[in-house]
Amino acid sequence: MRTRFQQGLDELRQKLLRMGGLAEQAVDRACQAYIDRDLARCQMILEGETMINITEREIDEHAFDLLAMQQPMAKDLRFILAVTKINSDLERVGDQAVNIAERVMDMVELPAADLPVDIPRMAAAVSAMVRRALESFIEAKAELAQAVLEMDNVVDRMRDEAFIMLVKTMNDRPEATRQALDALLIARNLERVADHATNIAEDVIFWVRGADVRHNVHELNSRRPRHFPK
Amino acid sequence: MRTRFQQGLDELRQKLLRMGGLAEQAVDRACQAYIDRDLARCQMILEGETMINITEREIDEHAFDLLAMQQPMAKDLRFILAVTKINSDLERVGDQAVNIAERVMDMVELPAADLPVDIPRMAAAVSAMVRRALESFIEAKAELAQAVLEMDNVVDRMRDEAFIMLVKTMNDRPEATRQALDALLIARNLERVADHATNIAEDVIFWVRGADVRHNVHELNSRRPRHFPK
Numbered sequence: 335m336r337t338r339f340q341q342g343l344d345e346l347r348q349k350l351l352r353m354g355g356l357a358e359q360a361v362d363r364a365c366q367a368y369i370d371r372d373l374a375r376c377q378m379i380l381e382g383e384t385m386i387n388i389t390e391r392e393i394d395e396h397a398f399d400l401l402a403m404q405q406p407m408a409k410d411l412r413f414i415l416a417v418t419k420i421n422s423d424l425e426r427v428g429d430q431a432v433n434i435a436e437r438v439m440d441m442v443e444l445p446a447a448d449l450p451v452d453i454p455r456m457a458a459a460v461s462a463m464v465r466r467a468l469e470s471f472i473e474a475k476a477e478l479a480q481a482v483l484e485m486d487n488v489v490d491r492m493r494d495e496a497f498i499m500l501v502k503t504m505n506d507r508p509e510a511t512r513q514a515l516d517a518l519l520i521a522r523n524l525e526r527v528a529d530h531a532t533n534i535a536e537d538v539i540f541w542v543r544g545a546d547v548r549h550n551v552h553e554l555n556s557r558r559p560r561h562f563p564k
Numbered sequence: 565m566r567t568r569f570q571q572g573l574d575e576l577r578q579k580l581l582r583m584g585g586l587a588e589q590a591v592d593r594a595c596q597a598y599i600d601r602d603l604a605r606c607q608m609i610l611e612g613e614t615m616i617n618i619t620e621r622e623i624d625e626h627a628f629d630l631l632a633m634q635q636p637m638a639k640d641l642r643f644i645l646a647v648t649k650i651n652s653d654l655e656r657v658g659d660q661a662v663n664i665a666e667r668v669m670d671m672v673e674l675p676a677a678d679l680p681v682d683i684p685r686m687a688a689a690v691s692a693m694v695r696r697a698l699e700s701f702i703e704a705k706a707e708l709a710q711a712v713l714e715m716d717n718v719v720d721r722m723r724d725e726a727f728i729m730l731v732k733t734m735n736d737r738p739e740a741t742r743q744a745l746d747a748l749l750i751a752r753n754l755e756r757v758a759d760h761a762t763n764i765a766e767d768v769i770f771w772v773r774g775a776d777v778r779h780n781v782h783e784l785n786s787r788r789p790r791h792f793p794k
Contacts, residue, residue: 398645401645418648422763501745504738511734512731519752522749522752540624
């Protein structure tokens with residue numbers, strides 16, 4: 335029975351990685367669609383969202399079934415809860431990719447404008463954060479997750495710079511206001527993806543450190559909770 | 565033992581409601597701060613965020629402890645998982661209130677501008693969604709949660725209208741670009757609060773309907789998962 339449970343945990347991890355792959359792909363496609371003003375790619379993102387939503391629900395059901403199957407060890411319990419949270423964040427990364435795709439679809443109806451903002455660079459940084467956050471999960475390494483938190487500051491700075499430059503563009507070249515606004519909103523979508531990567535990293539830290547901390551605690555072995563009930 | 569567990573579930577519900585109250589208060593304060601250009605209220609929101617973050621962690625720990633305490637019934641398990649998800653959404657509602665407060669702090673440095681956007685009306689709709697979503701949770705009513713999903717469309721429409729009107733303002737009155745942009749970003753923050761209320765409503769439906777559906781299923785009683793493992 336224990337072995338089957340462990341097998342179930344492995345499958346849960348695999349499913350979450352597949353989900354992570356889908357979310358990361360959606361963000362990469364969205365940025366490529368922005369660069370190439372590519373409507374076909376936008377369409378792929380919209381269609382891909384369905385698969386992301388289905389996978390999210392599957393992972394939640396799987397996590398539920400594992401919890402219902404047997405009383406998990408504290409370490410496994412923490413892992414399963416982390417998976418359900420990371421799962422939600424990945425689904426929302428997918429939502430942000432959809433938002434970007436919708437913005438690009440809006441944008442291509444306007445003439446292209448030369449804008450003082452490096453969306454591809456920001457996209458690359460954000461994409462790296464998602465990838466790194468998933469790596470920290472796979473390898474269960476809090477240090478890797480910590481690095482993601484630090485990258486978030488860099489992305490926030492990029493977003494602030496984009497904001498300043500694009501507001502200036504709106505003032506100096508009113509005819510490019512709409513395009514500048516689209517770029518600004520895409521920068522915000524990317525910042526939100528970075529926020530989700532940060533949430534994932536925090537969940538990894540909570541899971542890894544929590545498990546470490548609790549691992550050697552005597553009460554745990556007797557299955558007595560720490561804080562409950564007062 | 566069972567009674568203690570039930571008591572723990574009640575406490576968890578109470579804590580989540582307190583969390584909901586904090587998040588709702590933060591959004592209401594943020595909108596009031598916008599209307600009154602009130603820096604003191606912005607400060608209260610920033611300070612309140614700490615309490616929201618602490619409460620979020622407490623709820624997660626409490627949920628964890630309940631799961632570790634004994635193998636919950638499927639219905640209770642679904643409830644606990646719904647709580648952890650709703651908890652994350654409420655924390656992010658608080659984040660949006662902080663974003664609005666930061667925007668207001670930015671805004672008051674500029675001269676006030678008359679803008680064609682009804683932020684208070686949008687804020688009232690969004691606030692009602694959060695309240696309704698929490699009610700659907702308290703009363704475990706999927707119909708109430710369903711109503712929240714429908715309200716989301718109304719808020720999306722308000723956001724679209726605001727977007728169109730504010731872009732027009734930027735084009736027609738370039739001197740008000742910065743203020744129009746602030747209003748537009750606040751409208752987006754409110755839209756995101758509405759999205760979180762929608763997520764909460766979906767979690768309530770999943771919990772209530774899922775529990776209903778599974779309640780009479782034979783396999784459940786023998787604690788065999790449905791999908792696991794293939």
